[in-house]
Amino acid sequence: MFSKFGFLASAEAGASPVIPKPAEIAVGFIAFGILFLLIRARAVPRFEKAYKDRTEAIEGGLERAEVAQREAAEALQMYKAQLADARGEAAKLREEARAEGSVILEQMRTTAQEEATRITASARTSIEAERQVAFNSLLNEVGALATELASRIVGESLDDAARQSRVVERFLEEVEKSK
Amino acid sequence: MRGVWSQANPGFVPPSSADFDFAPIFGDSILFTKPVLLVFLSVIVAGSFFTLSARKAAIVPSKLQFAGESVYTFIRNELGRDVIGPEFMRFVPFLFSLFIFILTNNIFGIVPLLQFPTMSHIGFPIGVTIFSYVTYHYVAIKKHGFSKYVKDICFMPGIPKPVYLILTPVELLTYLVTRPLTLSMRLFANMFAGHLLLLVFTLGGEYLLTSGLIFKFLSLFSFGFAIGLSFFELGIQALQAYIFTLLTALYIAGALADEH
Numbered sequence: 001m002f003s004k005f006g007f008l009a010s011a012e013a014g015a016s017p018v019i020p021k022p023a024e025i026a027v028g029f030i031a032f033g034i035l036f037l038l039i040r041a042r043a044v045p046r047f048e049k050a051y052k053d054r055t056e057a058i059e060g061g062l063e064r065a066e067v068a069q070r071e072a073a074e075a076l077q078m079y080k081a082q083l084a085d086a087r088g089e090a091a092k093l094r095e096e097a098r099a100e101g102s103v104i105l106e107q108m109r110t111t112a113q114e115e116a117t118r119i120t121a122s123a124r125t126s127i128e129a130e131r132q133v134a135f136n137s138l139l140n141e142v143g144a145l146a147t148e149l150a151s152r153i154v155g156e157s158l159d160d161a162a163r164q165s166r167v168v169e170r171f172l173e174e175v176e177k178s179k
Numbered sequence: 180m181r182g183v184w185s186q187a188n189p190g191f192v193p194p195s196s197a198d199f200d201f202a203p204i205f206g207d208s209i210l211f212t213k214p215v216l217l218v219f220l221s222v223i224v225a226g227s228f229f230t231l232s233a234r235k236a237a238i239v240p241s242k243l244q245f246a247g248e249s250v251y252t253f254i255r256n257e258l259g260r261d262v263i264g265p266e267f268m269r270f271v272p273f274l275f276s277l278f279i280f281i282l283t284n285n286i287f288g289i290v291p292l293l294q295f296p297t298m299s300h301i302g303f304p305i306g307v308t309i310f311s312y313v314t315y316h317y318v319a320i321k322k323h324g325f326s327k328y329v330k331d332i333c334f335m336p337g338i339p340k341p342v343y344l345i346l347t348p349v350e351l352l353t354y355l356v357t358r359p360l361t362l363s364m365r366l367f368a369n370m371f372a373g374h375l376l377l378l379v380f381t382l383g384g385e386y387l388l389t390s391g392l393i394f395k396f397l398s399l400f401s402f403g404f405a406i407g408l409s410f411f412e413l414g415i416q417a418l419q420a421y422i423f424t425l426l427t428a429l430y431i432a433g434a435l436a437d438e439h
């Protein structure tokens with residue numbers, strides 16, 4: 001019994017080991033055939049499927065990443081363009097504001113100048129008028145003074161006629177000068 | 180040496196080819212001997228392992244799937260794609276089955292309790308070789324047509340005519356006899372010799388244990404050597420499975436090529 005499990009030889013058969021036993025050829029053929037059919041039906045297609053799925057998963061992932069990258073780049077480009085536009089716009093607005101400001105300043109300066117001229121003119125006019133008023137009142141006063149002087153002269157002695165006339169003349173000159 | 184041994188222990192019988200013969204485990208049929216049962220066991224082991232590991236076919240593999248897939252990928256790419264070329268996919272199931280069948284049967288040689296490489300019975304390698312033989316002839320005939328195939332073998336193009344006197348018999352012999360013969364013989368002889376070597380050291384060690392004290396000590400070396408050789412055998416077992424599959428792939432590639 002022990003020898004049947006192969007721990008020891010069974011000495012009965014003495015055939016050369018290179019002479020095949022037909023039954024063993026058949027067994028080898030059939031056993032391999034069974035394994036081949038099994039592997040072809042149940043193992044290889046599934047391994048191939050795993051390969052295919054994996055390849056697709058990897059390629060799909062790469063493709064998605066590429067698309068995402070492209071979109072991101074486009075978005076970045078767009079934002080940059082927008083930013084540049086906005087900057088240009090701002091610069092233009094600033095320029096316009098500056099131009100407008102200088103125009104306004106010029107206008108205000110002109111207005112102020114006109115106002116000043118106008119005020120100066122009106123001041124001059126009023127001064128002239130006041131001077132006229134003063135002159136008129138002075139004339140009146142001179143008349144009164146003259147009358148008074150005349151009465152005074154008349155009231156004094158007539159002997160010093162020459163001196164009197166000089167007084168009158170000087171008076172008149174003074175009046176004339178003051179005019 | 181032998182004289183000393185036979186003097187001291189006349190009972191030692193060195194292992195011989197008779198150690199490869201087994202009586203049926205039950206009944207009288209040759210179908211119930213250890214090697215035959217081991218061959219069927221190999222179909223169950225290899226078949227269930229790779230069927231189970233391929234079952235889920237997930238993108239992210241489990242450990243089992245990874246193990247099965249690694250072997251499959253190796254055969255598919257190294258022996259299928261790289262050797263056969265663009266048409267390789269239809270031969271992958273065959274090459275893969277071939278490799279795992281031979282490998283499993285070879286490894287039985289060092290699996291504890293089983294400890295018999297079934298391919299050391301020449302009948303089994305021949306049974307498998309029939310598949311390779313038929314396959315590469317069939318592929319060539321289907322691809323080139325029978326007459327062109329025979330013509331290509333007998334009269335290799337581009338050779339001076341007188342050379343055919345020698346070349347034609349050689350080529351015919353190669354395609355029809357040498358290739359299948361070497362395929363099965365190489366596998367058989369390697370497994371046979373390896374197993375015999377292990378037997379020498381284990382049986383020798385065992386026998387030394389029954390002898391005197393010094394011999395008992397020496398048996399340690401014998402067993403140690405047997406263990407070391409077992410690992411060496413593992414390498415040879417894998418290598419022989421690989422070579423068998425590689426040569427089959429090469430023959431198929433040759434059959435598919437435009438000129439022989």
